[in-house]
Amino acid sequence: MNRKLLALMLCGLFAASTAEAAPKKVWITLGDAAFLQLQKLAPATIAKESKALLANEGLIAAERVHLVEVDEQQLLGLSAAVHHELHRCGGFMFHSSEAAGRQALQAPVTLLATLRPSYVLDNQSVVNALLPQMQDSNIAQTIVDMSAFANRYYTTNNGVNASNWLKTRWQQMSAGRSDISVEQFSHAGWPQKSVILTIKGTDNASEVVVLGGHLDSINGQGTTENTRAPGADDDASGIASLSEALRVIVASGYKPRRTIKIMGYAAEEVGLRGSQEIAKSFKAANVNVVGVMQLDMTNYKGSDKDIYLYTDYTDNAQNQFVANLLTTYLPSVQIGYDKCGYACSDHASWSGQGYFASMPFESSFTQDNPYIHTANDTYANSGNQAQHALKFSKMALAFMVELGSDGPAGPGPVDKVENFSGKLALGQQQSYGPFKVAAGGRVSVVLAGTGDADLYLRKGSAPSTTVFDCKSDGPNSTENCALNISANADVYLLLNGYAAANYTLKVTYRAQ
Missing domain, CATH: 3.40.630.10 (Zn peptidases)
Structure with missing residues (x-):
């Protein structure tokens, strides 16, 4: 066989095998902590884009998210590092393209x-x-x-x-x-x-x-x-x-x-x-x-x-x-x-x-x-x-x-809605009521705002933080409580400032 032709064929085979061995590149997004683990595994890794996703309906934490192109074979090491070093699962999202990854860096807009x-x-x-x-x-x-x-x-x-x-x-x-x-x-x-x-x-x-x-x-x-x-x-x-x-x-x-x-x-x-x-x-x-x-x-x-x-x-x-x-x-x-x-x-x-x-x-x-x-x-x-x-x-x-079990509202009496707003200091309390609720109705209270306020409801008399019929005391001021009322009743409401808070309050009930 012609030596030059043989050399060209061998070079072609080598090039083909090299191409086949080349690692597949994929796009992922990951948070700050996982990105640091990836950089330990692949120090040359550079984020194509990094963005701090702002809070929207409580969706986002205080961290940046990074778009990175990596060798697919590095994902196994990344997953293991996140598990062993950060004591958690996952930590990244796979994307089919760079455009899809960039889209993931946009803060989500709540539908409907x-x-x-x-x-x-x-x-x-x-x-x-x-x-x-x-x-x-x-x-x-x-x-x-x-x-x-x-x-x-x-x-x-x-x-x-x-x-x-x-x-x-x-x-x-x-x-x-x-x-x-x-x-x-x-x-x-x-x-x-x-x-x-x-x-x-x-x-x-x-x-x-x-x-x-x-x-x-x-x-x-x-x-x-x-x-x-x-x-x-x-x-x-x-x-x-x-x-x-x-x-x-x-x-x-x-x-x-x-x-x-x-x-x-x-x-x-x-x-x-x-x-x-x-x-x-x-x-x-x-x-x-x-x-x-x-x-x-x-x-x-x-x-x-x-x-x-x-x-x-x-x-x-x-x-x-x-x-x-x-x-x-x-x-x-x-x-x-x-x-x-x-x-x-x-x-x-x-x-x-x-x-x-x-x-x-x-x-x-x-x-x-x-x-x-x-x-x-x-x-x-x-x-x-x-x-x-x-x-x-x-x-x-x-x-x-x-x-x-919820569905479209059927015919029936129209509920009364009352709205309030205010501020609470640490340890300060604010009372509302009585709300005169009709038999067979219910009272529903939705609290929103900043800081940390807790919500308490009680039939018949004012509630406290230890005596109540319903409470909502999560780690912020997004709270809600509801009571079903079998007979005409006065319902009282208490807000407690677990921390300083600015709040809005919506009370919906079937009035007597």
Whole structure:
């Protein structure tokens, strides 16, 4: 063979093999803390754009978010570093292009803000009848079944099979209900599909309530076809908690007025890819999602409180609604508050598209399950129990019923509305009332403002911070309380300045 021709052929083969070996470049966004970890792994990394996302409806924490182009193979090391050094999950969002990444740096605009749902708790008889039917043994079985897959990684056959298994399981659970359907959401970039169960609303089906967890799992050392990544807590536990709520909903024959969708997201562990595609598709179709709850890890109790509500990249008003659900229906559950940083789970995909989202979690973020992303994330290492996850299942069911039961206002008496505003110093109190509420009506109070004011209601006489019929005392001045009134009653209201606060107050009631 001609030497020159041979040399050219060899050079061509070398060039081709070099091109094939070249690492794939991808775009991600990540917060300050995760960006520092990435720079340790790849010191030459430079952000294409960095932006401080300003607070909007309580969505954003005090950190900058960075757009970076990285070698895809570096994502595994980044994920491991975030887990081991920052003691948290995730920390980045994957984007299909630079333009998509730049779009993610824009502060989200809340969709249909004038149509925020009512957060009044007015379905106690339904919820209280359903909660005792829930069983931790069913949650445990789902965790065991899901963690029996070698792994549920988004590119493996096991990951595909796990998605198919979940679809079949939810179909079996909802058999006989013509208003319930189960489908898979296909993703063009990987084989694992997300799973979506839909309970169609009876008379307000265009409004949608979403609850989700992720069905994939990962081993931080690298996940191939046969790598062991049981993901019992992360996140078989979240899927199991939702599945038990679904079982009771089906068994009871409950039918919501709003449409409820329960989702098992694919590819969460590699940049929230599955939930991002779904949330973007809902926004593009202008779907009126009135509330989103994410359950990512529910069965490892690593902290003194039971359920922690994360206050960054979530919605303040909906978080307070969730807190009210817990104090009303699960009064023994202790509530904590924490932050988890940028893109810590799939709720960030929804809040990034402007939807109201909440993220209740099993522990404070620095005390989460130390076994996740390893072969040791097993049911045994969550204590061979599902009692902690049962608390989340009950909370999720209350969320479904209280949001799902609301619908378009029917005919009836017009409620009276009174508005107030003022300031409170630390320790200062302000009283209002009596509000004369008619039998069969209810009084609803919504507090907004800056600082930290707490809200107390009482029938018959003035409340105090220790004697009340309803209280709302979250970590800010976004509070709400409501009372159902069976007979004509005087209702009194107290505001307490836990810290200095400027506030507005809206009182809605059926007047005598």
